[in-house]
Amino acid sequence: MKIVIADDHPLFRSGVRNLLGTTDDLVVVGEASSGDEALDLAAALQPDVILMDIRMPGLNGIEATRLIKERYPRVEVLVLTMFQDDQSVFTAMRAGAKGYVLKDADEPELLQSIRMVGNGGAVFSADIASRMIHYFAAPKAASKPEHPALAELSKREMEILERIAEGETNAQIAARLFISAKTVANNISTILNKLQVADRNEARRLLKESREQ
Incomplete structure (x- = not known):
């Protein structure tokens, strides 16, 4: 072997x-x-x-x-x-x-x-x-309804969006998820496109509002 x-x-x-x-x-x-x-x-x-x-x-x-x-x-x-x-x-x-x-x-x-x-x-x-x-x-918390556009995100993209919502930088996200900063940047670009928002602040706001519904 x-x-x-x-x-x-x-x-x-x-x-x-x-x-x-x-x-x-x-x-x-x-x-x-x-x-x-x-x-x-x-x-x-x-x-x-x-x-x-x-x-x-x-x-x-x-x-x-x-x-x-x-x-x-x-x-x-x-x-x-x-x-x-x-x-x-x-x-x-x-x-x-x-x-x-x-x-x-x-x-x-x-x-x-x-x-x-x-x-x-x-x-x-x-x-x-x-x-x-x-x-x-461990028991999982009941899921809340989310904005329909969020369903278009892949598991990895959702992980990155969650980190954006926590206020983490690209470098911090890359270190936490063990991926390159370039991969993070590429995923963020895809996230913004799928959610049809202009920047990460709008993406963060969309996620927050969907969780408060």
């Missing part, structure tokens, strides 16, 4: 590489220190699994995962990170990651997770699985 390690910490990559070197079925074919490098290696090497950190310079791990799954769907991604907040977990899943394991996982758990994802399964560390169960078991 061909593995690529994508993490901006050389010592961590070295530790994982040494661990995989003790196995007979997992071989490290490449290492990346950024999301851009991970994307390039996915194209050049077509690995079975990419171990993907979230926070890396340049293209972050979430956006890299999204692009890899769009372009090379057979390449699986296992997120290996220190971040376990809901936003990171669910954004990674929406991007197409098949697993989410914390860096403090023990060696047998990590090896088993890599093999499961490489064989088409999905895997989450115990802490993450517990968080997901709690999230989906």
Whole structure:
């Protein structure tokens, strides 16, 4: 099983590489220190699994995962990170990651997770699985009627509109959703067009008024 390690910490990559070197079925074919490098290696090497950190310079791990799954769907991604907040977990899943394991996982758990994802399964560390169960078991607030134009927005566009309503800048939205500032700007342009409003202030006002109905 061909593995690529994508993490901006050389010592961590070295530790994982040494661990995989003790196995007979997992071989490290490449290492990346950024999301851009991970994307390039996915194209050049077509690995079975990419171990993907979230926070890396340049293209972050979430956006890299999204692009890899769009372009090379057979390449699986296992997120290996220190971040376990809901936003990171669910954004990674929406991007197409098949697993989410914390860096403090023990060696047998990590090896088993890599093999499961490489064989088409999905895997989450115990802490993450517990968080997901709690999230989906929690009662959801009753939805309020919304302006018809809001129904035209995609899930991602609605996420960005919600962040606009909170007064966040493009840079803040990009950091929260693990996407590039350019992607945020492109989505905002589409949102304004679909809602037929002139600027983000009008979009914010439309959302607020629809929620007050």
